[in-house]
Amino acid sequence: MTIPVSGLRPASASGLDNVVAAETRLSHVDGEAGRLIIAGHDVEELAATHDFEGAVAALCAAAGLDQAPAGEALRAALGEAREAAFALVPGLLQLAAGAPITEGLRTGLSLLGDEADAPDHIRLLGAAAVFTAALCRAAEGKAPVAPDGQAGHAEDFLHMLRGEPASAAEIDALNAYMVTVSDHGMNASTFTARVIAATRAGTVSAIVGALCALKGPLHGGAPGPVLDMLDEIGARENIESWLEHALAGGARLMGFGHRVYKVRDPRADVFNKAVTILTNGNERVRFARDVEVAALAALRKAKPGSRIDTNMEYYTAVLLEALGIPRDAVTSVFAMARIAGWTAHVMEQERVGRLIRPQSVYVGPWPDGRAAA
């Protein structure tokens, strides 16, 4: 391509591959080694030693928010935020009646103002849990369950969702999930949040925009289709023919492939372990593993040289299904946790204080009839 006027060149074919868009102290993704570091911890270690509140505190500290509450103070602040958000639920349920859960969450978060006294990350985290639980129940014709401000965040979410207490194993599994997905480098939704934050639009606006980016099936919208795939395959004898037919038709297998990981996504292993403990390796989990093995073989055959491996969304689907999260709500539960990372990135970006404004290369016609580049 010739670029006659500006001399600018596209950063990559079309997806900004390998472009460094920010410096961050929050997380690091090593796609060749299959390693994820969050706030100085390997993800496996963080998930084994921290609950969700611990991960939020670690991310705030890494973002340089020295005054952010941690420990019991954070647990209490999140409890208060959930209670405050519950007052907005009746209005939200009217506005979002009949909408998919993630769109309902998007509407709900938009109800929060950009200017507020309470710390943004705590308001948003509290509201996301309350809204997601209430929207799920409303979809089943059930009344919302009020939060318990004294409970842990994951524990209270499961209680608000079901109307009855969750077991310790379920609470541990949800904490492991939420910690593991709390941040992940410069993914599409985090980049969106940082672009919006850089305009000084405010944290709520940045997080609503990030949620919009997350909900697409190439990003955080994959788990629902993963479960649809497992259901459609149905039985072991159908696995190979179903996969072969799907790939021959040009379909993408949901839960496989990643822009950065060229080996197995380490988060898939955290979730595989968590769901095995939670379900004692039940038939659904064993079936999902068999489909995974066959899918990797089919992808290697159909896309030789593409280095496509399992991404975290595959076992997210299986884990959150085992926790009784409705299929339609999986992306919202992902957002409930990722808000920890998004808000920390917003804090970092606000400290940078510079507008993010790349360039494009004009390839259209010129008024003087000159040929397009």
Ligand code: ACO
């Ligand atoms: N199934 C089938 N083929 C695939 C898959 C897949 N899951 N992933 C990539 N490919 C193929 C593409 O079709 C393409 O083939 P081609 O060269 O013959 O056209 C080749 O591999 C390269 O694909 P790209 O789209 O260039 O790779 P990219 O880095 O953009 O892909 C992505 C990353 C979007 C995640 C892709 O792997 C995909 O669509 N996966 C399925 C959706 C999914 O699981 N999303 C969740 C990602 S994890 C997350 O965001 C939390």
